[in-house]
Amino acid sequence: xxxxxxxxxxxxxxxxxxxxxxxxxxxxxxxxxxxxxxxxxxxxxxxxxxxxxxxxxxxxxxxxxxxxxxxxxxxxxxxxxxxxxxxxxxxxxxxxxxxxxxxxxxxxxxxxxxxxxxxxxxxxxxxxxxxxxxxxxxxxxxxxxxxxxxxxxxxxxxxxxxxxxxxxxxxxxxxxxxxxxxxxxxxxxxxxxxxxxxxxxxxxxxxxxxxxxxxxxxxxxxxxxxxxxxxxxxxxxxxxxxxxxxxxxxxxxxxxxxxxxxxxxxxxxxxxxxxxxxxxxxxxxxxxxxxxxxx
Numbered sequence: 411x412x413x414x415x416x417x418x419x420x421x422x423x424x425x426x427x428x429x430x431x432x433x434x435x436x437x438x439x440x441x442x443x444x445x446x447x448x449x450x451x452x453x454x455x456x457x458x459x460x461x462x463x464x465x466x467x468x469x470x471x472x473x474x475x476x477x478x479x480x481x482x483x484x485x486x487x488x489x490x491x492x493x494x495x496x497x498x499x500x501x502x503x504x505x506x507x508x509x510x511x512x513x514x515x516x517x518x519x520x521x522x523x524x525x526x527x528x529x530x531x532x533x534x535x536x537x538x539x540x541x542x543x544x545x546x547x548x549x550x551x552x553x554x555x556x557x558x559x560x561x562x563x564x565x566x567x568x569x570x571x572x573x574x575x576x577x578x579x580x581x582x583x584x585x586x587x588x589x590x591x592x593x594x595x596x597x598x599x600x601x602x603x604x605x606x607x608x609x610x611x612x613x614x615x616x617x618x619x620x621x622x623x624x625x626x627x628x629x630x631x632x633x634x635x636x637x638x639x640x641x642x643x644x645x646x647x648x649x650x651x652x653x654x655x656x657x658x659x660x661x662x663x664x665x666x667x668x669x670x671x672x673x674x675x676x677x678x679x680x681x682x683x684x685x686x687x688x689x690x691x692x693x694x695x696x697x698x699x700x701x702x703x704x705x
Contacts, residue, residue, distance in 0.1 A: 558607065
C-alpha cells in the first residue's frame with residue numbers, strides 16, 4: 411500500500427493520492443505499449459502516409475535526451491527499461507519513414523542527414539557534459555518542450571488531409587487514456603514543475619487529436635459513447651485546472667486552442683473544404699497532401 415501513497419499532496423484526501431498513483435502505474439504501462447499498434451499498421455500497409463515526420467522525430471529526440479537523464483538519477487527498474495525501450499521503438503518508426511515514404515530520394519537524403527546531425531549533436535552534448543555535471547537535467551527540458559508540442563504537427567497534418575487514417579486508432583485510444591491518467595496523476599500528486607507544464611500542453615493536444623478521430627471517421631455505434639466520454643474527461647480536466655489554478659494552468663490550454671484555431675484558419679485558406687469536392691477529388695486531395703506533407 412505504501413507504493414500507492416507516494417508524493418501525496420497533504421491538502422488532498424488519501425484516496426485521491428492512491429487513485430493518482432494507480433493512474434501513474436497505468437500510464438507507464440500504456441506508454442510502454444502505445445507505439446506498437448502504429449508500427450504494426452505501418453508495416454502491414456507498407457506506408458507512413460498520414461503520419462508527420464516531425465512528430466516522429468520530436469518523439470525520438472525527446473526520448474533520447476530523457477534516456478540520458480534517467481541513467482543519471484535513481485528511478486525504478488521499469489522506468490530505466492522504458493528509457494531504453496522507447497528510443498528503440500521510435501528509431502524503428504523513423505526507419506519506416508525512410509523505407510516506406512513516397513517522397514523523392516533527394517528529399518529523403520536531406521531529411522536523413524539533417525536528422526542524423528541533430529541526433530549526433532545531442533549525443534555529443536550529453537557524453538561530453540557540455541553544460542556541467544548536471545547536463546542531463548538541463549537538457550531534459552528540451553524533452554519536455556518536444557513532448558509538449560509534438561502532437562501539434564500531427565494534428566495540423568490531419569487538418570490538411572481531413573483524415574486520421576494514417577494513425578492507428580488503437581494507438582490514438584491508448585494515447586487518449588494515457589494522457590487522461592497523466593492529468594489525474596500530475597494534478598493530484600506533488601510532481602516536478604516541468605512535468606506539469608508538459609501535461610498542460612500535451613494533454614490538450616492529445617484530446618484535440620482524439621476529437622479529430624471522431625470528426626473525420628465514419629460515424630458508428632461507438633461515436634456517441636466516445637463523444638460523451640470525451641466531454642466527461644474534458645470536464646475532469648477543467649475541474650483539475652480549477653483545483654490547481656494558476657495563470658500557467660489556464661494559459662497553456664488556451665494557447666493550444668488558439669494555435670489550433672490559427673492552423674485551421676491557414677489550412678482552410680489554402681484549400682477548399684473537402685465536403686465541397688467531388689468524391690474522386692477528395693481522394694486525390696488526400697493523396698497529394700499525404701505525399702507532400704510527410705514533414
